Amino acid sequence: MTGWAKALFLRELRIAVRIGGSGVVGVLFFLAVVTVIPFGVGPDLNLLARIGPAFLWIGALLATLLGLDRLFQADREDGALDLILMSGRSLELVVLVKCLAHWMATGLPLVLAAPVLAIFLNLEPLAIGAVTLTLLVGTPALTLIGAIGASLTVTLRRGGLLMAVLVVPLAIPVLIFGVSSADAAIHDPVPFMTPFLIMCALSLIAAVVGPLASAVALRFAAD
Amino acid sequence: MAIWDYANPTRFMRLADRILPWLIGICVIAFAIGLYKSFFMAPEDYQQGDTVRIMFIHVPAAWLAMMCYSVMALSSIGTLVWKHPLADVSAKCAALIGAAFTFISLVTGSLWGKPMWGTYWVWDARLTSVLVLFIMYLGLMALWRTMEDPIKAGKAAAVLTLVGALNLPIIKFSVDWWNTLHQPASVMRLDGPTIHPDMLVPLLVMAFAFSVLFFVLHLRAMQNEVLRRRVRTMRQKAAASARPAAATATTQPAE
Amino acid sequence: MFEGLSFSLEGGVALVVTGPNGVGKSSLLRTLAGLVALAEGHLTLSGGVDDHTPYEHAHYFGHQDAVKPALSVLENLVFWQDFSDAAVPHGFAGDGMSPHEALELLGIGHTARLPAAYLSAGQKRRLSLSRLLVTPRPIWLMDEPTSALDTASEQTLLDLMNGHLAKGGMIVTATHTPLALTPMRKLHLETAQAGEGEAV
Numbered sequence: 244m245t246g247w248a249k250a251l252f253l254r255e256l257r258i259a260v261r262i263g264g265s266g267v268v269g270v271l272f273f274l275a276v277v278t279v280i281p282f283g284v285g286p287d288l289n290l291l292a293r294i295g296p297a298f299l300w301i302g303a304l305l306a307t308l309l310g311l312d313r314l315f316q317a318d319r320e321d322g323a324l325d326l327i328l329m330s331g332r333s334l335e336l337v338v339l340v341k342c343l344a345h346w347m348a349t350g351l352p353l354v355l356a357a358p359v360l361a362i363f364l365n366l367e368p369l370a371i372g373a374v375t376l377t378l379l380v381g382t383p384a385l386t387l388i389g390a391i392g393a394s395l396t397v398t399l400r401r402g403g404l405l406m407a408v409l410v411v412p413l414a415i416p417v418l419i420f421g422v423s424s425a426d427a428a429i430h431d432p433v434p435f436m437t438p439f440l441i442m443c444a445l446s447l448i449a450a451v452v453g454p455l456a457s458a459v460a461l462r463f464a465a466d
Numbered sequence: 467m468a469i470w471d472y473a474n475p476t477r478f479m480r481l482a483d484r485i486l487p488w489l490i491g492i493c494v495i496a497f498a499i500g501l502y503k504s505f506f507m508a509p510e511d512y513q514q515g516d517t518v519r520i521m522f523i524h525v526p527a528a529w530l531a532m533m534c535y536s537v538m539a540l541s542s543i544g545t546l547v548w549k550h551p552l553a554d555v556s557a558k559c560a561a562l563i564g565a566a567f568t569f570i571s572l573v574t575g576s577l578w579g580k581p582m583w584g585t586y587w588v589w590d591a592r593l594t595s596v597l598v599l600f601i602m603y604l605g606l607m608a609l610w611r612t613m614e615d616p617i618k619a620g621k622a623a624a625v626l627t628l629v630g631a632l633n634l635p636i637i638k639f640s641v642d643w644w645n646t647l648h649q650p651a652s653v654m655r656l657d658g659p660t661i662h663p664d665m666l667v668p669l670l671v672m673a674f675a676f677s678v679l680f681f682v683l684h685l686r687a688m689q690n691e692v693l694r695r696r697v698r699t700m701r702q703k704a705a706a707s708a709r710p711a712a713a714t715a716t717t718q719p720a721e
Numbered sequence: 722m723f724e725g726l727s728f729s730l731e732g733g734v735a736l737v738v739t740g741p742n743g744v745g746k747s748s749l750l751r752t753l754a755g756l757v758a759l760a761e762g763h764l765t766l767s768g769g770v771d772d773h774t775p776y777e778h779a780h781y782f783g784h785q786d787a788v789k790p791a792l793s794v795l796e797n798l799v800f801w802q803d804f805s806d807a808a809v810p811h812g813f814a815g816d817g818m819s820p821h822e823a824l825e826l827l828g829i830g831h832t833a834r835l836p837a838a839y840l841s842a843g844q845k846r847r848l849s850l851s852r853l854l855v856t857p858r859p860i861w862l863m864d865e866p867t868s869a870l871d872t873a874s875e876q877t878l879l880d881l882m883n884g885h886l887a888k889g890g891m892i893v894t895a896t897h898t899p900l901a902l903t904p905m906r907k908l909h910l911e912t913a914q915a916g917e918g919e920a921v
Contacts, residue, residue, distance in 0.1 A: 706839075
């Protein structure tokens with residue numbers, strides 16, 4: 244069981260890293276989103292520091308959604324999805340492994356970029372740490388939830404936009420607890436652990452629900 | 467493809483091989499003089515102390531960041547108008563170097579900003595413009611990376627570079643205007659009226675050294691890119707050269 | 722899609738499905754592959770490996786090559802070898818080849834280290850075919866297997882298919898070009914009576 248999972252994981256990583264480099268483009272998009280914020284709200288550093296965690300989270304959410312539409316679509320277009328369905332491997336685990344590889348290639352670079360981008364938004368060191376930690380725990384949930392949207396829209400030629408519309412409402416709880424735990428770390432009286440642990444729980448739930456739901460959707464898509 | 471493989475790039479490779487040792491020598495000497503002058507001879511600033519020495523790295527890097535874009539824009543005209551086979555190689559290589567210089571100027575700028583403004587980053591008009599320039603460089607590099615065929619990628623990137631070249635003054639103007647709208651009171655303006663000659667001379671030497679460094683890196687990168695494309699062509703030919711199918715000998719597939 | 726279609730096939734025999742365009746030859750193969758659910762009726766495989774569904778005994782060789790241009794030829798093949806579960810039931814003497822052997826046999830051994838993006842359409846097709854050789858499975862479902870192949874490769878393919886039959890495998894193939902497979906049976910699908918099938 245570990246052998247095939249490892250083979251799938253490495254294949255996904257290689258494809259993601261080689262041509263296109265979707266992780267790099269995702270980080271670039273993240274940078275672009277963070278750069279345009281001050282043009283909208285003005286360059287007031289105190290204001291930016293206050294809203295910074297929220298914008299980092301929204302930027303990470305958008306950057307994650309941007310890269311997700313190809314998660315299953317590429318495999319469907321060249322027929323690989325049919326072979327995966329016939330391979331005799333648990334489709335739920337296949338989805339989980341694909342999500343993990345996708346997160347390593349696109350989500351993790353976002354988490355690593357977040358501290359640098361936080362400097363542009365004038366965040367304090369403590370706030371930078373808190374946002375990065377919440378992103379580290381929260382972005383896997385975004386990928387896993389996004390996988391449901393990606394598998395529902397896998398048959399559509401231009402599914403990217405629809406996928407974003409489908410996934411954004413589902414991602415709201417993660418966003419709420421991610422931003423509130425980052426804020427809680429900055430403003431003392433609010434406890435940090437409560438929202439943070441709820442977000443951890445959300446990630447774990449997504450790790451179960453995401454693969455199950457997208458496996459069902461992918462089986463329908465094969466017809 | 468034929469021109470590509472033989473005529474022009476071969477001559478370029480030979481020429482670059484002949485020029486490079488001299489350029490490298492000049493570069494090393496200029497850096498030796500420039501670094502010595504800026505770190506040991508130039509006086510401390512009466513307000514900023516030794517911090518001012520960051521300027522000798524920061525300012526030339528920022529100049530080079532803009533110069534790289536000009537080189538790219540010229541190369542792009544070469545790609546689109548004259549279809550010179552080396553033009554898009556030149557543009558592609560300048561993009562990476564330009565991004566590196568822009569990055570250096572951003573990092574040194576924010577390190578310089580920390581003692582002066584008390585924070586690593588302010589949305590000052592000049593910094594913001596450079597950040598936008600950085601994003602454009604990275605976008606161009608991503609475009610090159612994403613497109614498989616280097617010739618097609620070169621054309622697409624040339625269009626984007628030229629549109630960017632037209633847009634950069636507009637961006638600069640808009641950012642200036644946006645910034646004066648919300649001029650934050652905390653920002654101290656940088657433009658000191660005059661620079662003392664003791665500081666100006668090392669700065670110019672460093673600017674010269676950086677420019678030579680650019681040409682060294684650019685030529686080397688172009689050589690690498692030409693080689694990389696040759697490898698690509700050879701590999702494509704290798705794939706196409708159909709060896710007579712070994713299967714005719716074996717009718718029984720698995721022993 | 723189909724009505725009143727019923728056939729059975731034993732090991733070592735090829736079934737060639739013919740019929741006009743649009744009659745549902747591809748759908749039939751996809752149904753056998755488990756990719757399209759049966760509306761009614763059933764599909765059974767006797768003497769298979771335990772815990773494996775019928776379609777986990779099958780290789781599907783369709784119109785799409787499932788070749789990733791970003792990976793090298795060898796990486797493409799090794800992935801499918803590692804990923805797909807082999808199924809060797811009693812009465813089937815298949816064994817997996819090594820990826821190098823399979824590529825060599827199909828005449829693309831020299832491309833093993835090259836990115837699959839550099840392959841021609843026919844070479845990609847052969848790479849896709851090599852998948853069937855590295856993971857032993859008794860049933861080959863082949864949809865227009867000769868498309869994009871030149872005469873020499875077509876002959877190789879025929880040899881491989883006959884070799885598979887000799888080892889006790891089964892082949893169900895939809896094709897327009899006559900294939901010299903032995904032993905062979907034919908299934909002709911007709912549109913006139915809403916896709917009524919008849920095994921010959």
